[in-house]
Amino acid sequence: MNYKLLFTRSILLLQICLSVLYFSTTNSFAHQNTLEKVKSTGVLIWGFDAEGGAPYVFHDPKHPSKLVGFEVELVAAIARELGVKVQHFQNAWDSILLSLQRGDFDIALNGIEITPDKEPSVLFTRPYYVYAEQIVVRASDNRINRPEDLRGKKVGTLYNTVAKRMLEEMGEITVNIYSGQVEPFKDLSLSRIDAVFVDLPIASYYAKPNPQLRLVGKPAGEGYYGIAVRKEDTALAEELNKIIEKLLRTGELQKIYSRWGLWNTAQEKLFLHEEPLQKYTENLPSVSEKVSPSVTKFLPTLLKGALVTVGISILSMMLAVGLGLILAITRLYGNTWLQRISTAYIEIYRGTPLLIQLYILYYGLPNIGITLSAFAAAILGLGMNYAAYEAEIYRAGIQSIPKGQTEAALSLGMSKRLALKRIILPQALRITIPPMTNDFIALFKDSSLVSVIAMVELTKSYSILASASMNFFKLGIITALLYFGMSYPLSLYARKLEKKLRLYDRNP
Amino acid sequence: MIEIHNLSKQYDNQPLFKGLHLNIAKGSVVTLIGPSGSGKSTLLRCMNGLESFQEGHISVNGQKLYGIHEQNYNKAQVHLTLKNIRRKVGMVFQQFNLFPHMTVLHNIIESPTHVLGISQAEAESNAISLLQKVHLEEKAHSYPDQLSGGEQQRVAIARSLAMKPEAMLFDEPTSSLDPEMIEEVLAVIKDLVSEGMTTVIATHEMSFASDVSTDVVFLERGEILEHGSPKDIFYNPKNDRMRAFLSRFMK
Numbered sequence: 086m087n088y089k090l091l092f093t094r095s096i097l098l099l100q101i102c103l104s105v106l107y108f109s110t111t112n113s114f115a116h117q118n119t120l121e122k123v124k125s126t127g128v129l130i131w132g133f134d135a136e137g138g139a140p141y142v143f144h145d146p147k148h149p150s151k152l153v154g155f156e157v158e159l160v161a162a163i164a165r166e167l168g169v170k171v172q173h174f175q176n177a178w179d180s181i182l183l184s185l186q187r188g189d190f191d192i193a194l195n196g197i198e199i200t201p202d203k204e205p206s207v208l209f210t211r212p213y214y215v216y217a218e219q220i221v222v223r224a225s226d227n228r229i230n231r232p233e234d235l236r237g238k239k240v241g242t243l244y245n246t247v248a249k250r251m252l253e254e255m256g257e258i259t260v261n262i263y264s265g266q267v268e269p270f271k272d273l274s275l276s277r278i279d280a281v282f283v284d285l286p287i288a289s290y291y292a293k294p295n296p297q298l299r300l301v302g303k304p305a306g307e308g309y310y311g312i313a314v315r316k317e318d319t320a321l322a323e324e325l326n327k328i329i330e331k332l333l334r335t336g337e338l339q340k341i342y343s344r345w346g347l348w349n350t351a352q353e354k355l356f357l358h359e360e361p362l363q364k365y366t367e368n369l370p371s372v373s374e375k376v377s378p379s380v381t382k383f384l385p386t387l388l389k390g391a392l393v394t395v396g397i398s399i400l401s402m403m404l405a406v407g408l409g410l411i412l413a414i415t416r417l418y419g420n421t422w423l424q425r426i427s428t429a430y431i432e433i434y435r436g437t438p439l440l441i442q443l444y445i446l447y448y449g450l451p452n453i454g455i456t457l458s459a460f461a462a463a464i465l466g467l468g469m470n471y472a473a474y475e476a477e478i479y480r481a482g483i484q485s486i487p488k489g490q491t492e493a494a495l496s497l498g499m500s501k502r503l504a505l506k507r508i509i510l511p512q513a514l515r516i517t518i519p520p521m522t523n524d525f526i527a528l529f530k531d532s533s534l535v536s537v538i539a540m541v542e543l544t545k546s547y548s549i550l551a552s553a554s555m556n557f558f559k560l561g562i563i564t565a566l567l568y569f570g571m572s573y574p575l576s577l578y579a580r581k582l583e584k585k586l587r588l589y590d591r592n593p
Numbered sequence: 594m595i596e597i598h599n600l601s602k603q604y605d606n607q608p609l610f611k612g613l614h615l616n617i618a619k620g621s622v623v624t625l626i627g628p629s630g631s632g633k634s635t636l637l638r639c640m641n642g643l644e645s646f647q648e649g650h651i652s653v654n655g656q657k658l659y660g661i662h663e664q665n666y667n668k669a670q671v672h673l674t675l676k677n678i679r680r681k682v683g684m685v686f687q688q689f690n691l692f693p694h695m696t697v698l699h700n701i702i703e704s705p706t707h708v709l710g711i712s713q714a715e716a717e718s719n720a721i722s723l724l725q726k727v728h729l730e731e732k733a734h735s736y737p738d739q740l741s742g743g744e745q746q747r748v749a750i751a752r753s754l755a756m757k758p759e760a761m762l763f764d765e766p767t768s769s770l771d772p773e774m775i776e777e778v779l780a781v782i783k784d785l786v787s788e789g790m791t792t793v794i795a796t797h798e799m800s801f802a803s804d805v806s807t808d809v810v811f812l813e814r815g816e817i818l819e820h821g822s823p824k825d826i827f828y829n830p831k832n833d834r835m836r837a838f839l840s841r842f843m844k
C-alpha cells in the first residue's frame with residue numbers, strides 16, 4: 086500500500102472539511118442588527134427544543150400538533166410587545182447556543198441557565214425565571230432527605246445543567262446524564278437510579294402528579310433562566326430587558342407562571358435584578374471556574390468514554406458472533422419451527438432500526454417487568470442486532486463450502502453434527518473472518534447510538550463536553566480522531582486478513 | 594456382501610432405476626461401466642446412503658437400508674443403519690474431497706479418532722503405515738493443496754482405509770487426473786484388490802477394468818444391460834449397445 090499517497094489524500098480531505106466548516110460558521114455575520122431585522126420582517130425566530138419537554142415548551146398531549154408551555158406564552162407576550170409574529174425553530178437542546186451563534190434563529194429561550202461559562206459565546210438578557218434544583222426520590226425510599234444524602238448514590242440529571250455540575254462537584258455520586266426530561270423519572274421509578282436532581286419546574290411538573298415519586302428537601306442552588314442572543318445583539322437584548330420588566334410590573338409574567346404552578350416567592354427576586362450579568366451568577370454555589378479551552382483538560386473524559394465504547398463494542402460483538410452462529414445453524418439445519426424462528430429473527434432485526442430496538446429494550450421492556458441496566462441494554466441491543474447480520478455471514482460461509490466436503494465426511498462415518506463441527510465450520514469460519522472484522526468496525530461506530538439510553542460512551546462524552554464548553558469543533562475533531570485511530574488499524578487488519586486468506590486457502 | 598434388491602429411484606419424477614438387482618459377493622471386484630448419465634455414481638451413492646431411493650432395499654453386511662416408500666422404512670432407524678454401513682464401506686470420490694484445512698495426517702486420523710475413538714497415537718501410527726502403502730509417507734505434514742491430483746487421490750484412499758472398511762466404493766477415481774497420474778492411483782487400487790478387498794468401481798478405464806475385475810456391470814439409463822466376467826463382456830459382448838459403447842473405448 087502506498088501510505089504516502091494515502092496520507093496526503095487524508096490531509097487534503099481534512100482541509101476541505103475544515104474550509105467547509107469555516108464558511109458555514111461565517112454566515113452569522115450576515116445579520117448586522119437582529120433587532121432591526123426582526124422589526125422590518127415582522128418575525129421573531131425563536132429557538133427551542135420541544136423534546137426537552139414540559140413545562141417549558143412541549144407538544145400538547147391532547148393536540149400533538151400544538152406547542153404549549155410557560156415559555157410559549159412568555160414568547161408570545163414578548164412578540165406582542167415587539168409587534169411581531171413568532172416563528173418556531175426546533176433545535177436540539179444540546180446545541181441550541183451553537184445554532185444561535187450560527188444565525189439559525191434570533192433568540193434562544195428554553196430554560197437556559199445563566200452561567201459564566203456561556204458568557205464568552207452569547208449575551209443574556211435579565212432573568213425571566215428564578216429556578217432552584219430539586220431532589221426527587223421514590224415515594225417508598227427514605228434514605229435521601231438532603232443533598233448530602235446523595236453521596237454514594239446513583240443520581241439522574243440533565244445534560245449541561247447547573248444540577249449536573251453541582252452533582253459532579255459534590256463528588257462520590259454516580260451521575261447518570263439524560264437528554265430528555267421524561268427518562269430520568271422513568272428510570273427512577275424503575276429503581277435504575279436512586280434519585281433525580283433537576284430544576285424545580287421540571288421536578289414539579291413530572292414528579293408531583295406521580296404517586297410513586299416524592300420531592301424531598303429544600304430546593305438548592307438558586308439560579309436564573311435568561312434569554313440568549315448573539316453577542317453583538319446588544320440592542321435586541323436591551324429591548325428584551327425592557328419587555329421583561331414591563332411584563333413583571335404589569336403582573337402578566339406572574340399570571341403565566343401561576344397558570345403553570347411555577348410562581349413562588351423566589352420569583353420576587355426577578356424585580357431586584359437589573360444589574361449586569363455577573364451579579365446573577367456569582368452566588369451560584371457550584372459553577373466551576375471558566376472552562377479552559379485547553380484540550381488536555383478534556384482528554385481524560387474523552388478517553389474514559391473511548392474505553393466504554395471499546396468495552397461495549399467488544400462485548401456486544403462477542404454476543405453477536407455467538408448468537409449469530411446459533412441463528413445460522415438453526416436456520417440451515419434446524420427443524421421447520423427452529424428455521425422459521427431464526428429466519429423471522431434475522432428479518433425483523435435487519436428490517437428495523439437499531440435505535441428503536443434500543444428504546445424498546447431499555448424503556449419498553451420494563452412495561453412487562455424486565456428492567457435492564459443501561460449497560461446490559463446497550464450490549465444486548467447492539468449484540469442482538471448485529472447477530473442477525475453475522476448469522477447471514479455465517480450462512481453464506483457455510484453454503485460456500487462444496488457439498489463434497491460433507492459427503493466425504495459422512496462417508497467416513499461421521500455424523501452430520503460432527504461433520505459440521507469438524508469439517509464445515511472450521512472452513513466456513515475462516516471465510517467469515519474478514520466480513521466480520523468489517524462488521525466489528527461498523528458496530529464500533531454504531532455503538533454511539535447507545536447514548537440514547539443514558540450510556541456515557543465516547544460520542545456522549547463528546548456532546549456533553551462540547552455543549553458545556555461550546556467547543557464543538559476542536560472536540561469534534563479530537564473525538565473523530567479517537568474513533569478513527571481505533572477503527573483504522575482494524576480495517577487495515579481486515580484487509581490484510583482478506584488478502585492472506587485468499588493467498589493461502591489453508592491454515593498457516 | 595452387498596445385495597441390491599429391486600432398487601427404484603427417481604429424480605423429480607424422472608425415473609432412473611426401475612427395479613434393479615445386483616449382488617456383490619465378498620472379495621469380488623465389480624466395475625460399473627456405461628455412458629455418462631447412466632447412473633453409475635448414483636448407484637454407488639445409494640450403497641452408502643449418500644443418496645436415498647424410493648423402493649427396494651440395499652443390504653450391506655446384513656444391514657438393510659430400505660427405500661423411503663417401503664413399509665419397512667423407519668426414519669429413526671435409518672441413522673443407525675447408515676452409521677453401521679458407512680463404518681464398513683469406504684468411498685473415494687472423483688474430486689478427492691480432502692479436507693483442505695487439515696494436513697494429510699490429520700485428514701487420515703480425523704475419523705478414526707473422532708468416530709471410532711481410537712487414540713491419537715495409534716491412529717497416527719496406522720496413518721503412517723497407510724501412507725507408506727500409498728507411497729506418500731513424506732507428505733504426512735503437507736496440506737492437500739500442496740499435493741498433485743494423483744497424490745491427493747492416494748491420500749483419499751488411505752483416509753478411507755483408515756476406517757478399516759470391509760468394502761470400498763470408487764466413483765471414477767481417475768477421471769479428474771492428468772494422464773501421467775492415472776497409473777499411480779490405479780496401482781494402489783490394484784494392490785488393494787489383490788489383498789482381497791471387496792471393491793466396486795465406476796470407471797471409464799476399460800483395460801484396468803478388464804484387468805482387475807471379477808465382475809463387470811454395464812449400465813445404461815439406469816438399467817443393467819449386461820453383467821458378467823471381464824472376458825465375456827469385453828471379448829464377447831452380446832448386447833448391441835454394449836458393443837457400440839466398447840467400440841468407442843477399444844480402438
Ligand SMILES: Nc1ncnc2c1ncn2[C@@H]1O[C@H](COP(=O)(O)OP(=O)(O)OP(=O)(O)O)[C@@H](O)[C@H]1O
Nearest residue numbers: 604605609627628629630631632633634635636765
Ligand atoms: N441431484 C440430481 N438431481 C436430478 N437428477 C440427477 C441428480 N443427480 C443425478 N441425476 C441424474 O441421474 C442420472 C444419472 O446420473 P449419474 O451421475 O449417476 O450418472 P453417471 O453414470 O455417474 O454419469 P458420469 O459418467 O457422467 O459420472 C443422470 O441423468 C443425471 O442427470
Ligand SMILES: [Mg+2]
Nearest residue numbers: 633634635765
Ligand atoms: Mg458419475
